[in-house]
Amino acid sequence: MPDSPSSSDIIRLHSRRILDLANSGTPRHAFFRGALGVLAQAAGHGTVRMLLREQERRFFGECSFDRPAEAAIEISREEVILKSAIRWTAGDNDGLEAICRKLMMSKVDSQMPWFTDFGSLAVSDADSFPGTSLRSSKITDPGGLYLSASGRSTVIVPVDGSRRRLGLVQFESPVVGFFSPVLIDRCERLTQVFGLAVDHRNLQVALRERVKELTCLYDIVRLIARVDSPLDEVLQQVVDLMPPGWLYPEAATARIVLDDRSYETEGADRMVRSLKADILVDQVKHGFVEIGYTEERPTVDEGPFLLEERHLLDTIARELAFTIEQRTHAEEKRNLQVQLRHADRLATLGQLAAGVAHELNEPLASIVGFAQLAAKQPGVPADAARDMNKIVSAAMHARGIIRELLVFAREARPVKITFSLNKLIRDGLFFLESRFVKAGITLSCDLDSDLPDITADRSQLLQVLTNLVVNSVQAMPDGGRLTIRTSRRDGFVHLSIEDTGCGMDEKTLKGIFHPFFTTKDIDQGTGLGLSVVHGIVASHDGRIDVASRPGEGSQFSIRLPIVSDPDPQENQPHAR
Numbered sequence: 001m002p003d004s005p006s007s008s009d010i011i012r013l014h015s016r017r018i019l020d021l022a023n024s025g026t027p028r029h030a031f032f033r034g035a036l037g038v039l040a041q042a043a044g045h046g047t048v049r050m051l052l053r054e055q056e057r058r059f060f061g062e063c064s065f066d067r068p069a070e071a072a073i074e075i076s077r078e079e080v081i082l083k084s085a086i087r088w089t090a091g092d093n094d095g096l097e098a099i100c101r102k103l104m105m106s107k108v109d110s111q112m113p114w115f116t117d118f119g120s121l122a123v124s125d126a127d128s129f130p131g132t133s134l135r136s137s138k139i140t141d142p143g144g145l146y147l148s149a150s151g152r153s154t155v156i157v158p159v160d161g162s163r164r165r166l167g168l169v170q171f172e173s174p175v176v177g178f179f180s181p182v183l184i185d186r187c188e189r190l191t192q193v194f195g196l197a198v199d200h201r202n203l204q205v206a207l208r209e210r211v212k213e214l215t216c217l218y219d220i221v222r223l224i225a226r227v228d229s230p231l232d233e234v235l236q237q238v239v240d241l242m243p244p245g246w247l248y249p250e251a252a253t254a255r256i257v258l259d260d261r262s263y264e265t266e267g268a269d270r271m272v273r274s275l276k277a278d279i280l281v282d283q284v285k286h287g288f289v290e291i292g293y294t295e296e297r298p299t300v301d302e303g304p305f306l307l308e309e310r311h312l313l314d315t316i317a318r319e320l321a322f323t324i325e326q327r328t329h330a331e332e333k334r335n336l337q338v339q340l341r342h343a344d345r346l347a348t349l350g351q352l353a354a355g356v357a358h359e360l361n362e363p364l365a366s367i368v369g370f371a372q373l374a375a376k377q378p379g380v381p382a383d384a385a386r387d388m389n390k391i392v393s394a395a396m397h398a399r400g401i402i403r404e405l406l407v408f409a410r411e412a413r414p415v416k417i418t419f420s421l422n423k424l425i426r427d428g429l430f431f432l433e434s435r436f437v438k439a440g441i442t443l444s445c446d447l448d449s450d451l452p453d454i455t456a457d458r459s460q461l462l463q464v465l466t467n468l469v470v471n472s473v474q475a476m477p478d479g480g481r482l483t484i485r486t487s488r489r490d491g492f493v494h495l496s497i498e499d500t501g502c503g504m505d506e507k508t509l510k511g512i513f514h515p516f517f518t519t520k521d522i523d524q525g526t527g528l529g530l531s532v533v534h535g536i537v538a539s540h541d542g543r544i545d546v547a548s549r550p551g552e553g554s555q556f557s558i559r560l561p562i563v564s565d566p567d568p569q570e571n572q573p574h575a576r
Contacts, residue, residue, distance in 0.1 A: 011186055014042040015193045022201035025208055027247070028059070029298045031201050035194050036063040042190050043171050045178060049145050051088055052159065052167035052198070058086055059167075060143050088168060090144040091136025100145060103158050104165055118188045121156040124177045150174045157188050159195040166195055206308075209247065213312045216245025220316060224323040231327060235263045238320065242291055247306055251293045256320070258287040267294045273303050275310060277317035281325045289317045357402040364402070368395045418455045421493055421560075422447045422486060428465045429484075432473075440479030447486045452562055454493050460536045467533050468497045468556050475501025475554065493562055498555040504548040512546065 021034045032050065040048045040063045050061045088100035099121055102108050108115045114123050126134045126147055134154065136146045145168060147154055155171045169191045173179065179187070219241050224234055235256050243252035243265060253271060255264040258279060274292030278285050291313055297304035374380065375388035425447065436443050472482050480500040487494045504512070512530050537544045541561050548554035 007182055007186060010042060011189055014038050014190055018190070018193050018197045019200070022197035023204065025201075025204055027298060028201070028205070028300065031198075032059060032061045033063075035197065036061050039063070039169065039171075039187075039190055039194065040065045042186060043173075043183070045175070046171060046173035047148070047151075049142075049170040049172070050159075050167065051144055053086060054166070054198075054202075058143070062142065088144055089136060090142045090146040091139040093133065093136035093146070095132030096134050096136060096146070100156065100168060103156060103168060106158070106165070116184060116188065119158060120184070120188055121154070122179060122184050123155075124153050124179070126152055126154060145170045147172060152176045153178045155179050155184055155187050157191040159191055159198070161195050161199040163199075166198060169194065209306060209308060212245050213308060216241060217312060217315060217319075221319055224319060227327070227330075231324070232261070232263070234323075235261075235320075238316070239263045239265055242289075242316070245312060246291060246309055247300070248293060248297050248304070251295045251297065253292055253294055255290045255292075256287065257290075258324070268292075270294045272296055273305075275302070275305050275313050277313045279317050279321045279324070281321050281328065286321075286324065289313060289320060360398070360402055364395050364399050368392055368399075371395065415457050415459075416455050417458060418453050419458050420451070420453050421461070421495065422449075422451055424458060424462055425465060425484060425486070425495075428462050429469070432466070432469055435473060436482070439473055439476065441473060441476055442479075442481045444481060444483045445485075446483065448488060451486050451488055451493060454560055454562060456540050456560065457536075461540075464533045464536050464558070465495075465497075467530065471530070472497060472499035472501060472554070475499055475503075480553070488562075491562060492559045495558040495560070496555060497558075498553065500553040503550045503552050503554055504546075505550050509546060509548060 017038045018035050021031050021038075026034070032052075036048050036050055040046075043065065045065050047062065047064045049063075050059070052059045087097065088104065089097045103119065103121060106119055108119055108121075110117050110119065114121060114129070116122055123129050123134065134147045135149065135151075139146055145156065151172045151174060153173050153176055157169050157171070159166045159169055169187075171179065171187050220238050223229075223237055223241065226234070235258065239254045239256050242254035243249050246252040253265045253267040255262065255268040256279075257263075268290075271290070271292030271294060273296070274290050276288050276290045279287045279289060291305075291309075293304055301307040302310055371388045371391040375385050375392075380388070425445070429443070429445075433443070469482070469484075476482070476499055482500075483496075483498045485494075485496040485498075487496075534544055537558055537560070543559045545557045545559075546554060547557075
């Protein structure tokens, strides 16, 4: 059949259809399905098969002229081991396989009657093909080219992209001599349009996806750079930005899990396929970021996900980790600065307290001494004597406050000895029992009989016990129960003082160990008691913790190390 304008029009028409499919940005499997349907229509009869290799994977498709491509085409993808040759034919026909390999490598002799000038295989009658049979046996699951039992003539055309040979397209007919030179030329030309369209579609889809991915990444990076926004708000907005960056945004959903918190978009609990990337902060996994589809989607590079989408997800996870790490370090820095300023204030306050204490000790000693001498003078009226005793009492109270200031300022160095903590508790409570009875408080002691001795400053620990017990008594103005326990755990001696008093709220708990912090009236306390307690415990390398709830009482827990031998130098009183 001579070439005619109608044949050129057919080539032009079908070329435009193939290129329109490529320009539409349709997914790869849909593009292959549509393009094979166009090639089958252009051939006018029989079956068209395709086998392409892209990114170390194979894509196979088959379409018949008398059936719609959507119903007949099947696309499969198989992993291919790198650096090994893939098989281009189905079944076990080594002769046809060898011909296909020659076509792929452009190693055919166009002088032979069954090869065209373009380098295609064109066989008019497969049964009379010399040298080898073109039919394959044992074809149960077609994944390559073959000649069916009813096939009599075939054309196998190499598919060339813009830079490399992509694969092969086979046209088959049950009619002997069906493929005329004009039809062979049409098949070859449309196959080359198909090859260029494959590259064009890939570039278009890649460009579109890169734009989506970069836009997604840009928006996320710009969002997480807003350090003034709460982290919870930022993470939820990141999750909301993710789905539009994926290949099928209409079915995409995302989730971020960070420690015990979760941030997600609608449908995150209905993912049927997903990608995950760990969030590593300082090389420790704190959670993950996940993207998935709520419906099955065609297979591409990694399940239904593109390889570039894996890279995007990993980048998002790294950016989130970096942001969390920065915020964590910034928070730690702020806390350290607060602690440093607090320590500086305490150091200044300690110096001031030590100076004031030294300056007041001498006049107070004079006041006490002269008041006592005056009270002993003969003939002093009874009222005057009582007033003198009040002066002595007030001065002694002032000296007690000064001693607390010296402990707070660390001017009073501990004099450590070895003694029984249980005995110290019994001795200290002896002087307070009458106060318990007056206040309607029941005392319960649970002292460990096997408690080892500790090495500490006895007078300072007695002060700790007294301050805590007095605080508990004051917290139970209407009576209650005071429980004191001792025990030994993990190489430490533990002392617990628990009351059923009014308790403390969170705000009070945060300030109780700060100097001069008090909830009492001006004439009922200085606010130094618990600060001094904290300082004494810290000076003994111990730890004090408090647990309290309003209306339920408070529990102070002290942990002191068990030290067998005190430092002899620490046993020497500090001379002043």
